[in-house]
Amino acid sequence: MNKIKILGITAISIAASILVTSCRDKRSTGWEYAPNMYRHIAYDPDQANPNFADGKTAQVPPKGTIPVGFTRFDFPNDRGGYDSASVVAKNPLPANKKNFEDGKILYEHFCSPCHGKTGEGDGLVVSHGYPAPPSYSKGQSSRGGAMKDLTDGKIYHTITYGVNAMGSYASQLSPQERWKVVAYVHHLQTL
Ligand code: HEC
Structure with missing residues (x-):
């Protein structure tokens, strides 16, 4: 290939790329x-939408409806809710080995840092000065x-809403996981 040809091809390539990119x-x-x-x-959730009276795509769901797969827990975060949950809410999961072992793992990840592996209220963060929760087997509930x-x-109510220094675990544990942890806490109550 001679020099002229190479120069020609280069010039054409440059011209072509300018043409494609610049206009x-x-x-x-x-x-x-x-x-x-x-x-x-389809409309995006944040888009204006002429099909609805208020002009929004994201509509508030009708009162009383729940998302598919959502588990209801109709006990409010107050003393009355705690007391009625105590009477009405029962663990829907069977007490088998699998659920127990899942509950143990979840408990050790989410609860033992404060409550301790055996539920004595002597978890790692307590040794760093966090207020100690009462022992599951020997302590008294603040309520x-x-x-x-x-x-x-x-x-279950406590895991869902928390109590005083203990926060809610509703965003970390699904309802099913919470029930598994409940069963494991029952085991720790007997130690
Ligand atoms: C950040 C530390 C902390 C973590 C993590 C924690 N708790 Fe607690 N928990 C506490 C403290 C502190 C109390 C005592 C609160 C009070 O009664 O004032 C408590 C109290 C409780 C009680 C007693 C409630 C009552 O009615 O008296 C239960 C049951 C309980 N926790 C379960 C759990 C479970 C299950 C988990 C894991 C999902 C968990 N906690 C995670 C700190 C924690």
Whole structure:
């Protein structure tokens, strides 16, 4: 290949790339592959929507409806809710080995840092000055009664909403996981 040819090809390539890239809107991200994927027909949740009276796409669900797969727990975060959960709410899971072992793992991850592996209230963060929770087997609940007598519903209510220095675990543990932990706490109450 002679020099002229190489120069010619180079010049044509530069001209072609200028042609392809320069005549476009500077803010454009370039050619789109399958633009329907970005500009689809369905409304995005944050888009204006003329089909609804308030003009919004994201509508508040009708009162009393629940998402598919959602487990209801109709006990409010107050003393009345705690007491009625104690009477009404029962662990729906069978007491088998698998659930027990899952509960143990979840307990050790989420609860033992404060409550201790055996539920004595001597977890690692307590040794660093965090207020010690009462022992499950020997302590007294701040809401009255012995910790060893805490029912399914009281423990589930506590995991769901927390109590005083203990936060809620509702965002970390699904309802099913909470019930597994409840069963494991019952085991620790007997130690
Ligand atoms: C950050 C530390 C901490 C963690 C983690 C923690 N707790 Fe607690 N928990 C406490 C403290 C402190 C109390 C005592 C609160 C009070 O009664 O004032 C308590 C109290 C309780 C009680 C007694 C409730 C009652 O009615 O008296 C139960 C049951 C309980 N926790 C279960 C759990 C379970 C199950 C987990 C794990 C999902 C957990 N806790 C995780 C600190 C913690």
